[in-house]
Amino acid sequence: MRDLMLNRTSKQLFWSYLFYALAAGILVPKSVLAGSLLVSWDPVQDSRLAGYKIKYGTTPGSYAQAVDVGSQTSHLLQNLTEGTRYYFVIVGYDSSRVEGAASSEVSGLVLAASTISSGSPTTNSAVVTWQTNKPSDTQVEYGTTTSYGTLTPLDSALLTSHSRTLTNLQPSTTYHFRVRSKDQGGSLVVSANFSFTTQNSTDTTPPGDVTNFTAIPSNGRVSLSWTNPTDADFKGVMLRYRSDGVYPTSKTDGVLAADRPGVAGAKDYFDHVGLANGTTYHYSAFTYDVALNFSTTAHVNATPANLSLSSLSPYRGSAGTAVVISGTGFGPTQGTSSVKFNGLAAQVSSWSPTSIAVTVPANATSGYVVVTVNGAETNGLAFKIGGKLWAPGRPRLRN
Numbered sequence: 001m002r003d004l005m006l007n008r009t010s011k012q013l014f015w016s017y018l019f020y021a022l023a024a025g026i027l028v029p030k031s032v033l034a035g036s037l038l039v040s041w042d043p044v045q046d047s048r049l050a051g052y053k054i055k056y057g058t059t060p061g062s063y064a065q066a067v068d069v070g071s072q073t074s075h076l077l078q079n080l081t082e083g084t085r086y087y088f089v090i091v092g093y094d095s096s097r098v099e100g101a102a103s104s105e106v107s108g109l110v111l112a113a114s115t116i117s118s119g120s121p122t123t124n125s126a127v128v129t130w131q132t133n134k135p136s137d138t139q140v141e142y143g144t145t146t147s148y149g150t151l152t153p154l155d156s157a158l159l160t161s162h163s164r165t166l167t168n169l170q171p172s173t174t175y176h177f178r179v180r181s182k183d184q185g186g187s188l189v190v191s192a193n194f195s196f197t198t199q200n201s202t203d204t205t206p207p208g209d210v211t212n213f214t215a216i217p218s219n220g221r222v223s224l225s226w227t228n229p230t231d232a233d234f235k236g237v238m239l240r241y242r243s244d245g246v247y248p249t250s251k252t253d254g255v256l257a258a259d260r261p262g263v264a265g266a267k268d269y270f271d272h273v274g275l276a277n278g279t280t281y282h283y284s285a286f287t288y289d290v291a292l293n294f295s296t297t298a299h300v301n302a303t304p305a306n307l308s309l310s311s312l313s314p315y316r317g318s319a320g321t322a323v324v325i326s327g328t329g330f331g332p333t334q335g336t337s338s339v340k341f342n343g344l345a346a347q348v349s350s351w352s353p354t355s356i357a358v359t360v361p362a363n364a365t366s367g368y369v370v371v372t373v374n375g376a377e378t379n380g381l382a383f384k385i386g387g388k389l390w391a392p393g394r395p396r397l398r399n
Helices: none
Strands: 004-006 035-041 051-057 065-070 074-080 085-093 106-109 113-117 126-143 155-166 174-182 188-190 194-197 211-218 221-227 234-242 255-261 267-273 281-289 298-302 308-313 322-328 338-341 347-351 355-359 367-373 381-385
Touching (some): 051 074, 126 188, 155 174, 211 298, 221 281, 221 298, 234 267, 308 367
Parallel strands (some): 004 035
Antiparallel strands (some): 035 074, 051 085, 085 106, 126 155, 126 174, 174 194, 211 221, 221 267, 281 298, 322 355, 338 367, 347 355, 367 381
């Protein structure tokens, strides 16, 4: 069945004195893969008829494009935009190029393919699926280069959901493919190039673990960083976490934080946001290769906190002065956390989530007191040593 059928109810041409100059090259196809519609109509029975023009556009009643098709009564329009509806009329003309009255308008939807996927390939097969906006047949071109070279058998059933299984593939091989569908009017859509890689039939060894795996907590956030392994078949890193004191033990354990394709040997980062302050998050980094072998041994943990300083008591003194630091997010115990006076570490005598007691270190100079908790630094509060003046700030120039 044809896409369009335009019928003339009159057997006579009513000639006007309007002329239509066809733009040069307006319908020269850029590619045989361009969107198309087959237009056909009943012939006009008039001895003055010399030929026909198809006028068309994407808005009803507005025909910005035209093609002279001579005396033929059907024509495949190419270079149309896939998935777009076009509106058409046919006009006849005589030997002087004078056009007759236009036919009634009809429209047609250009065939389009979407949601193209190769699923999860095995060592020797892959299932290619896609959707079309009109019922059409099913076929796939594929091969190890973009020249393809192999066509699946044609499934002539007219469907909008398509699936073809590619078989007898080689393990650990990258294949290129594109899908082909043709509707009942003969309009063809051919997709862009896609690719997939089959699994390795013998590889069961996962890549090495990430290195330099660190977790820096802050307010409602943990910033994770790592270095990917250097394995040639490395593909990516899956980050999973638990908040019950246990590290995830497999790629399905815990909660997915991120799945990041990567480059072998490269550094990578991920900010895990929207977390609960005061809760400790245990992370496992699972590296994996093209055969989807997963590693299991890289772990870090961190506790997000609203980490900040609010006051120092006193805010001035000398070496040996006892100072109480007030704030939030310090944690219940010191652990590896620290307090520094203008870069010098201070001796801690007590530690709680909101208060720290310290002694001003020897050789301390006026500057900022900063608390570091699990690698995250607080804001700084100024502390003066004795009666010494502060060092001047950086000079400013005014124009």
